[in-house]
Amino acid sequence: LDLDDPRTDPFAVAEAAALQIAAETGVTRHDVALVLGSGWGGAADLLGETVAEIPAERIVGFSAPAVAGHGATIRSIRIEHDEHAPTGEGAYGEDTYALVLGSRTHLYEGRGVRRVAHGVRTAAAAGARTIVLTNGCGGLNPDWAPGTPVLIRDHINLTAQSPLEGATFVDLTDLYTPRLRELARRVDPSLDEGVYVQFRGPHYESPAEVRMAGIIGGDLVGMSTTLEAIAARQAGLDVLGLSLVTNAAAGISPTPLSHAEVIEAGKAAGPRISALLASIVRS
Numbered sequence: 001l002d003l004d005d006p007r008t009d010p011f012a013v014a015e016a017a018a019l020q021i022a023a024e025t026g027v028t029r030h031d032v033a034l035v036l037g038s039g040w041g042g043a044a045d046l047l048g049e050t051v052a053e054i055p056a057e058r059i060v061g062f063s064a065p066a067v068a069g070h071g072a073t074i075r076s077i078r079i080e081h082d083e084h085a086p087t088g089e090g091a092y093g094e095d096t097y098a099l100v101l102g103s104r105t106h107l108y109e110g111r112g113v114r115r116v117a118h119g120v121r122t123a124a125a126a127g128a129r130t131i132v133l134t135n136g137c138g139g140l141n142p143d144w145a146p147g148t149p150v151l152i153r154d155h156i157n158l159t160a161q162s163p164l165e166g167a168t169f170v171d172l173t174d175l176y177t178p179r180l181r182e183l184a185r186r187v188d189p190s191l192d193e194g195v196y197v198q199f200r201g202p203h204y205e206s207p208a209e210v211r212m213a214g215i216i217g218g219d220l221v222g223m224s225t226t227l228e229a230i231a232a233r234q235a236g237l238d239v240l241g242l243s244l245v246t247n248a249a250a251g252i253s254p255t256p257l258s259h260a261e262v263i264e265a266g267k268a269a270g271p272r273i274s275a276l277l278a279s280i281v282r283s
């Protein structure tokens with residue numbers, strides 16, 4: 001079950017990972033999965049009661065945290081639904097569970113697209129029907145101050161790569177599920193939407209590249225999310241994408257924020273965006 005061996009079927013590894021997660025958490029079906037990018041970490045505690053939390057590297061296909069100390073864990077949470085939820089789902093039905101993937105593999109780590117897509121495939125194998133992909137990114141719209149959450153309406157994948165192998169032709173129309181975007185905007189009507197452009201990274205974009213991203217229709221620039229979303233579509237999951245603008249993309253603001261100010265803006269926005277995400281998932 002080695003993802004790096006081309007003869008291995010990545011979906012077999014995802015199945016094995018899902019079985020391990022069920023065994024370790026005692027939860028046999030997770031209904032929704034979340035990938036919490038930078039700035040979004042606080043949402044997990046607001047979703048409901050944590051049933052189990054396991055180090056990600058204990059599960060096949062997941063790796064130790066890229067940055068030592070940033071404990072990458074996989075959490076199983078029983079969702080406390082809001083009975084007055086716009087959807088009203090789950091209020092009196094059986095429990096629903098969220099699988100929170102605290103670790104994500106970025107393409108720029110050079111560990112291959114299979115590891116980038118593994119969390120999404122594992123979530124689908126664990127029973128999820130929906131995945132929430134969150135990230136921190138740069139904003140092209142000067143109205144989006146650092147700390148602004150933005151719904152992803154569509155994406156532009158500039159990595160020149162795909163998580164899919166072989167002749168798997170997958171349609172990406174409405175990849176970011178309109179029903180979930182409408183639900184998010186019912187929870188917070190002030191939410192803007194935008195097109196997310198993934199660069200490979202790990203370097204940030206040059207000002208000319210940011211200008212290009214705007215010309216081709218992008219509003220947000222980042223280094224994650226698009227390949228995960230494509231893998232989610234192949235796995236049949238509905239997708240909700242949420243970006244946290246932590247900084248103005250290079251060249252957008254005449255006086256670029258210092259790194260410290262960017263970190264500060266992300267932290268200051270933490271409680272608000274975590275509460276927003278929790279109320280979307282609980283509704």
Ligand SMILES: Nc1nc2[nH]c(I)nc2c(=O)[nH]1
Binds near residue numbers: 223
């Ligand atoms: N590509 C890209 N990724 C990012 N991640 C964060 I946080 N800010 C940025 C940014 O400005 N550009």
